[in-house]
Amino acid sequence: MTDWVALSPSQHKGCGFLPLADFYHTADQHYATVVVGELRRTIPHFLVALMRSGQRWQCVACLGQRAGGHLYLHGDGRWLGPYAPLSARHYPFALGRMENGERVLSLATSHLTLEGGTPLFDEAGALSEAAKAHFQRLQDFSNQQAITQKACEQLDRQGVLTPWEDKDASNRTNLYRIDEQALNALSSEAYYALRGAPMALAYGQLFSMNQLEVLKRRASWSGKIANTDVPENLDTVFGEDDDELRFDFDG
DSSP, X not given: OOOEEEOOHXXXXXXXXXXXXXXXXXXXXXXXXXXXXXXXXXTTTSEEEEEEETTEEXXXXXXXXXXXXXXXXXXXXXXXXSOOOHHHHSTTEEEEEOTTSOEEEEEEGGGEESSSSXXXXXXXXXXXXXXXXXXXHXXXXXXXXXXXXXXXXXXXXXXXXXXXXXXXXXXXXXXXXXXXXXXXXXXXXXXXXXXXXXXXXXXXHHHGGGHHHHXXXXXXXXXXXXXXXXXXXXXXXXXXXXXXXXXXXXX
């Protein structure tokens, strides 16, 4: 469990942070949050699904077939693959909120240092350029999460989502995928209403289904590659095509 601290110049001026050096912080994850804006980078390498928790929706990349860990992490902390989702790369920073609702930059305490590291604040008490860049990326990601949530809600209202059923996986609880037949059966008006982010999400999920078999092959290899010296790009090992399909879903 990561301990976080909300950064403030009164308490952390003169402190620094240690940058992301590995992906051990993802070791217990079996999915990673992704947003519409990064789908074109995600779908060539991950099985994508939609997850519902109460009234909250999110898009996720499936990292493994079983709970308690994932298949994209090498024993030395490297990410096994050409692309790591943004949510995995934001660490050691996160967005927090003050009591008044204002967003604040938070840092994993294990990466807070009193000496050395990259400065968190400048002499005037403002966020340093490095910390400010992390803050901006997190805010952009949060805004993209809101767009993704709305897109999921629109797809749900149109009845094109179906619960994920997979007897070979134990971690698909609360996961949904696109019902392609229902999508194709939409009226012209309903189909047009889903233009933009909802349709990008729908087809992104469908296109990612090719990665289901790749994920199973990763599982069969996981014990063999856990602590061995392997190339970071395992696409050819797991049978993925060298030529990536790229779709611009940002519009």
